[in-house]
Amino acid sequence: MSVPRYWREMPYRIRLEARKCKLCNYVNYPPRTKCYKCGASEFEKYYLPQRGILLSFSIIRNPPTGFEKTTPYVIGLVELEDGTKLLTQITDVDIDEIKIGMELEQTFRRISEDGDSGIIQYGIKFRPKYLKF
Secondary structure: OOHHHHHHOOHHHOOOEEEEEOOOOOEEOOOOOOOOOOOOOOEEEEEOOOEEEEEEEEEEOOOOOOOHHHOOEEEEEEEEOOOOEEEEEEOOOOHHHOOOOOEEEEEEEEEEEEHHHOEEEEEEEEEEOOOOO
């Protein structure tokens, strides 16, 4: 399987695509085969909101292997407009400007590079809502 096809077949990695349980309406992100809340296995596709509020964050200065070139970086707990919470990297902001309660929006950014092959992996991060590019 080609690398681009691999990434296209995992839509939750490139957009906020989840599964909503048809039985209890619980939103499962990342998608699962069984509902995390009730165990049912029938879902409908659900797109999470692209905006949210920063609830908590941590500055990573001693990263895991493969992320040494990007330190320091920020990981934050974001509550989306529908109440879903997710852990994500915060980007496009100076570390000194990050604060609880700031409004954020989804963006698509480089995540990492696969070793010697140099294959670039992209994914979802969040940035301050006020940015204009």
